[in-house]
Amino acid sequence: MDRAYDAKDIHVLEGLEAVRMRPGMYIGSTGPRGLHHLLWEIVDNAIDEASNGFASRVEVTILKDGSIRVEDDGRGIPVDIHDTMKVPGVQVVFTQLHAGGKFNSDNYSYSGGLHGVGAAVVNALSRWLEIEVKRDGRIYRQRYESRYDEKKGKVLAGVPVTGLEIVGSTKKTGTSVRFLPDDRIFDDVNFNMETISKRLRELAFLNSGLVIHLVDERKEEDNERTYCYDGGIVDFVEFLNEDKTCIHDNILYIEGEHDEIYAKIAIQYTDSYTESIFSYVNNIPTTEGGAHETGFKSGLTKVFNEYARRLNFLKERDDNLMGEDIREGITAVISINMQDIQFEGQTKTKLGNVEARSAIETIVMKELSYAIETNKYDHDIKVIIEKSIKASKVREAAKRAKEVTRKKNSLEGASLVGKLSSCTGRNAKRNELFIVEGDSAGGSAKQGRDRRFQAILPLRGKPLNAEKKRIDQVLANEEIRTIIAALGTGIGEDFNISKLNYNRVIILSDADQDGAHIRAILLTFFFRYMKDLVTNGHIYIGMPPLYKIAKGKNIHYAYSDEELRRIADRMGKGYTVQRYKGLGEMNPEQLWETTMDPSKRNIIQVTIDDAASADKLITTLMGDKVEPRRQYISLHANFNKSDTFQEMGV
Numbered sequence: 001m002d003r004a005y006d007a008k009d010i011h012v013l014e015g016l017e018a019v020r021m022r023p024g025m026y027i028g029s030t031g032p033r034g035l036h037h038l039l040w041e042i043v044d045n046a047i048d049e050a051s052n053g054f055a056s057r058v059e060v061t062i063l064k065d066g067s068i069r070v071e072d073d074g075r076g077i078p079v080d081i082h083d084t085m086k087v088p089g090v091q092v093v094f095t096q097l098h099a100g101g102k103f104n105s106d107n108y109s110y111s112g113g114l115h116g117v118g119a120a121v122v123n124a125l126s127r128w129l130e131i132e133v134k135r136d137g138r139i140y141r142q143r144y145e146s147r148y149d150e151k152k153g154k155v156l157a158g159v160p161v162t163g164l165e166i167v168g169s170t171k172k173t174g175t176s177v178r179f180l181p182d183d184r185i186f187d188d189v190n191f192n193m194e195t196i197s198k199r200l201r202e203l204a205f206l207n208s209g210l211v212i213h214l215v216d217e218r219k220e221e222d223n224e225r226t227y228c229y230d231g232g233i234v235d236f237v238e239f240l241n242e243d244k245t246c247i248h249d250n251i252l253y254i255e256g257e258h259d260e261i262y263a264k265i266a267i268q269y270t271d272s273y274t275e276s277i278f279s280y281v282n283n284i285p286t287t288e289g290g291a292h293e294t295g296f297k298s299g300l301t302k303v304f305n306e307y308a309r310r311l312n313f314l315k316e317r318d319d320n321l322m323g324e325d326i327r328e329g330i331t332a333v334i335s336i337n338m339q340d341i342q343f344e345g346q347t348k349t350k351l352g353n354v355e356a357r358s359a360i361e362t363i364v365m366k367e368l369s370y371a372i373e374t375n376k377y378d379h380d381i382k383v384i385i386e387k388s389i390k391a392s393k394v395r396e397a398a399k400r401a402k403e404v405t406r407k408k409n410s411l412e413g414a415s416l417v418g419k420l421s422s423c424t425g426r427n428a429k430r431n432e433l434f435i436v437e438g439d440s441a442g443g444s445a446k447q448g449r450d451r452r453f454q455a456i457l458p459l460r461g462k463p464l465n466a467e468k469k470r471i472d473q474v475l476a477n478e479e480i481r482t483i484i485a486a487l488g489t490g491i492g493e494d495f496n497i498s499k500l501n502y503n504r505v506i507i508l509s510d511a512d513q514d515g516a517h518i519r520a521i522l523l524t525f526f527f528r529y530m531k532d533l534v535t536n537g538h539i540y541i542g543m544p545p546l547y548k549i550a551k552g553k554n555i556h557y558a559y560s561d562e563e564l565r566r567i568a569d570r571m572g573k574g575y576t577v578q579r580y581k582g583l584g585e586m587n588p589e590q591l592w593e594t595t596m597d598p599s600k601r602n603i604i605q606v607t608i609d610d611a612a613s614a615d616k617l618i619t620t621l622m623g624d625k626v627e628p629r630r631q632y633i634s635l636h637a638n639f640n641k642s643d644t645f646q647e648m649g650v
């Protein structure tokens, strides 16, 4: 691996101005996600240096002027003069875009596909960028700026405004990059400490032993985090299961290599009825799964069936356990490394490389069998097999029960009669389903809607909390059955997104504690049983106004306390304020105008950037341990702001 950097390997493709013309092509968006993407580019380079064994510490500092700095104690980016470009290697790194991410893969190890667009993109989209390299006993420094050029009438991107200067001497080595994202490109240059610390914690779990330190110098208190996990993904699983009830002691851990694909896997089972599998490729989360997850699942199924027979839990005449039985209650983290990764899927977070499937299956079969045969996990394996057998029996029973109910009253139709007010249009891409709290609000929504594309489903009672429930119990709940029937997709293993009847599913509940609870219950259900609806961006939260402000015929609605103050200031004296306690207080016209009309309403799309955190949060809020929930709620006790969903990455 320690092959010297060879400047000839650098592929030069195009100039930085192209990046400023179309930032979306390089970093996805110019919103908060795109802004943080810049940081991840630089952090990735530091982490790569660590995972190649050259750096042990990464430091991220958010500075008062809005800039951010990333430092590592690796070898330092090369400073020698590039053969054909005739400038130092580091200048090439920050001014030239490279094909397929970074450099030639022969001398630059695993680089992520999506994240690999490189340091030059960060430079192109920054007001200024400063780099400091400690190497060969010297400290080198260079500064770049994106400046408006009068003569050319445009902004020149990422221009070096100094040479690579030697500014001192040192015995240390490393790289430090500080930059200020350009406010002419980004909507809002404001780094988010929470977003950053979550990702850095994840990277610390994925790179065992690496110390990652974050400081937010804009804040006086609680402005520092240090992450370091010697146990790596074993610690990750322990963290994910912290508020769950585990059914065995040891976290199973295996690692191995096959056809140049490296895998690390950690597994522990809890008493829950769902599966929580988090996978990564080259440190990038693969929220939609893909080939490596498929390989993991089939390997796991084969190994457990084999030992279930060998240990006589399954008799000769018994059927094999099914994958879903074996995965009931599993928490697993899969972290693989490979070259030339390809992403697919709706959100490009699904690993497409087919070769990863057989590689991971092979590694699981070999390494897990080996661990079991050397009696490493004797008791754990027995507990897991017993749980799987129980799950398979329940599944069989539920299947029989389902067949009976299906005959009597089909899940797809009968239970809907009288509840759903469907829309007249048949275009699923345009149609919307409002799930509305309460009959009276449901009535207003029904009258106020545009019936050509908006369907209304009022909820009478509270739907069942799907966390901690088996699928058969979930299916027995009337409200849940109605939702499933309306959506048309089926659930769990049978889920089929192409059958979805509505492009948008909008949850409309009151802005109070009960409303927040109903929202959380529905989100939990979607997350646990129809996850693709969430990852593919079909779930929304409707935002009814909190206040109506009237002065004569002049009527305004406010969606927050701050907006209320602004409107009141503008109106001067003599206005009246009505606080809406529930959706039911609005008449159909008002509900349409404020909450349902696509041209005026406020809706929040629920997305999952960080599936592991979302899983943890749902466990905390909806699981059966009271103390963590009490702590969370007393820390984040504002239901109206729906900050639970902010936490989920909304």
Ligand code: 1YM
Binding pocket: 003, 004, 005, 006, 042, 043, 045, 046, 049, 070, 071, 072, 074, 075, 076, 077, 078, 089, 090, 093, 103, 107, 108, 109, 175, 176, 177
């Ligand atoms: C704060 C960001 O970029 N660290 C970093 C980057 C590089 C190296 C070390 C490095 C790589 C290699 C050899 C190699 C990079 N080098 C290049 C390139 N931290 C940060 N630390 N020597 C040093 O891969 O062979 C690109 S990134 F291409 F110039 F070698």
